[in-house]
Amino acid sequence: MGEQKIGRREFLGQIAVGTAALGYFPSSVLGANERVRVGMIGVGARGQELVKQLLAVPNAELVAVADVYKRRHEEAKKLVPRLKTFDDHRRMLEIKDLDAVIVASPLHIHARHFLDTLAASKDLYAEKTMTWSIAEAEQCREAAKGSKQVVAIGLQHESSGSLADAKQWIKQGLPGKITQVESWMSRNTPQGQGQWVRPVPADCTAENVRWDAFLNGRSPRAFDGYKFINWRLFWEFSGGNITENMVHQVAWIMTALDLPAPSSAYMSGGIFSEKDGREVPDTIAVTLNFPNDVVVAWQSVFNNKRFGLGERLLGSHGTIEHLRGSNDMVTGKSESGIRFYPEKVNRPDGAELKGESRDQDHMANFIDCIRTRKRPNAPVEIGYRSALAAHMANLSYRSKKAVTLEEAREMRLATHG
Numbered sequence: 001m002g003e004q005k006i007g008r009r010e011f012l013g014q015i016a017v018g019t020a021a022l023g024y025f026p027s028s029v030l031g032a033n034e035r036v037r038v039g040m041i042g043v044g045a046r047g048q049e050l051v052k053q054l055l056a057v058p059n060a061e062l063v064a065v066a067d068v069y070k071r072r073h074e075e076a077k078k079l080v081p082r083l084k085t086f087d088d089h090r091r092m093l094e095i096k097d098l099d100a101v102i103v104a105s106p107l108h109i110h111a112r113h114f115l116d117t118l119a120a121s122k123d124l125y126a127e128k129t130m131t132w133s134i135a136e137a138e139q140c141r142e143a144a145k146g147s148k149q150v151v152a153i154g155l156q157h158e159s160s161g162s163l164a165d166a167k168q169w170i171k172q173g174l175p176g177k178i179t180q181v182e183s184w185m186s187r188n189t190p191q192g193q194g195q196w197v198r199p200v201p202a203d204c205t206a207e208n209v210r211w212d213a214f215l216n217g218r219s220p221r222a223f224d225g226y227k228f229i230n231w232r233l234f235w236e237f238s239g240g241n242i243t244e245n246m247v248h249q250v251a252w253i254m255t256a257l258d259l260p261a262p263s264s265a266y267m268s269g270g271i272f273s274e275k276d277g278r279e280v281p282d283t284i285a286v287t288l289n290f291p292n293d294v295v296v297a298w299q300s301v302f303n304n305k306r307f308g309l310g311e312r313l314l315g316s317h318g319t320i321e322h323l324r325g326s327n328d329m330v331t332g333k334s335e336s337g338i339r340f341y342p343e344k345v346n347r348p349d350g351a352e353l354k355g356e357s358r359d360q361d362h363m364a365n366f367i368d369c370i371r372t373r374k375r376p377n378a379p380v381e382i383g384y385r386s387a388l389a390a391h392m393a394n395l396s397y398r399s400k401k402a403v404t405l406e407e408a409r410e411m412r413l414a415t416h417g
């Protein structure tokens with residue numbers, strides 16, 4: 001007779017008592033072929049995309065979702081029929097054999113879901129921006145540092161081949177001293193269709209939504225389906241395009257150049273194209289100053305998409321240009337990819353290079369880290385630093401002046417932490 005086989009969950013059950021005092025389960029006992037059991041908090045538009053990404057990862061399964069809107073339970077069950085559904089995330093976190101949790105709730109609830117997930121000893125994939133305020137970012141980073149759980153942030157460009165190429169070229173010293181980065185993000189919609197505006201479904205009513213849980217401590221008021229669905233447009237719940245999109249590009253730039261938090265930020269702009277009652281600006285120009293001789297500029301519009309998205313890292317010996325869907329000025333053709341262009345004055349024999357590294361699967365990287373206990377591609381540190389940069393920009397815009405990191409940490413706008 002061979003040894004009696006003991007299943008992982010049985011094994012975890014037996015050692016749980018011993019490890020409970022330490023506040024974590026040693027998920028490293030997960031074998032390569034054992035299924036990682038995942039739950040999700042907030043299974044709306046992004047959450048449902050992430051469900052599909054998770055289902056594509058071998059040996060990972062979605063077992064439960066928590067969402068305050070009943071409709072989302074039915075939508076999630078269409079993707080995974082045998083799901084357990086909850087309207088309160090705390091009940092889902094009580095499931096013992098849940099290994100990990102993906103948080104894809106609106107921004108103003110990220111910190112609560114982040115902290116509750118770690119307190120329940122589950123590994124965590126938290127959508128960007130890590131938190132709605134600087135104070136919350138500090139709190140979440142501390143909690144992650146004091147925990148044994150894997151924490152990955154939904155900054156998927158940290159897993160991109162373009163970032164691997166940029167880091168490699170910088171490590172080789174090809175661009176020389178980079179003093180400035182210009183970056184931009186642009187979109188357009190047909191006239192009259194506001195960017196981001198979503199229709200409110202007929203079943204989005206006070207009976208079908210746990211409105212208080214959505215408000216998460218914001219002042220109590222009657223149910224407002226428009227704000228519940230279009231939370232992105234309002235400061236109480238959102239940081240606008242800064243926390244929706246700039247954060248992705250700034251995180252990519254910060255990792256490429258190994259930048260600390262900015263020393264100061266300035267942001268101007270306004271609601272110039274989407275005059276539909278929203279509070280967050282649609283036209284934006286941000287300047288982020290870093291202590292190590294670098295300034296990063298980011299610009300964004302919602303009424304012209306000719307130049308798509310991109311970053312240009314300007315160095316004494318060359319330029320790294322990363323484009324996504326930008327129309328070339330001369331040919332008009334759409335360009336994507338990453339290239340290095342030498343500065344002939346300082347690198348006369350330098351050759352133009354094209355990045356060839358492939359993207360890694362960001363979700364697969366998280367699941368892999370649950371097994372190996374390695375640091376994910378987008379760890380809490382980059383979530384934290386990019387959140388700081390984002391909030392400094394918004395605090396500058398809202399207070400109409402440049403703000404230093406120290407000032408931003410002290411600032412408490414009525415609806416901004």
Ligand SMILES: NC(=O)c1ccc[n+]([C@@H]2O[C@H](COP(=O)([O-])OP(=O)(O)OC[C@H]3O[C@@H](n4cnc5c(N)ncnc54)[C@H](O)[C@@H]3O)[C@@H](O)[C@H]2O)c1
Binds near residue numbers: 041045072104156228
């Ligand atoms: N990484 C990316 O590329 C990317 C892309 C899009 C969105 N996002 C991020 O994903 C998050 C969600 O965005 P979205 O567009 O899916 O929003 P959404 O409104 O479509 O989905 C949010 C879901 O959370 C639910 N919810 C609200 N309060 C809750 C609570 N207290 N507990 C549990 N569930 C609650 C809502 O009912 C909804 O189903 C945001 O942080 C956004 O920035 C990331």
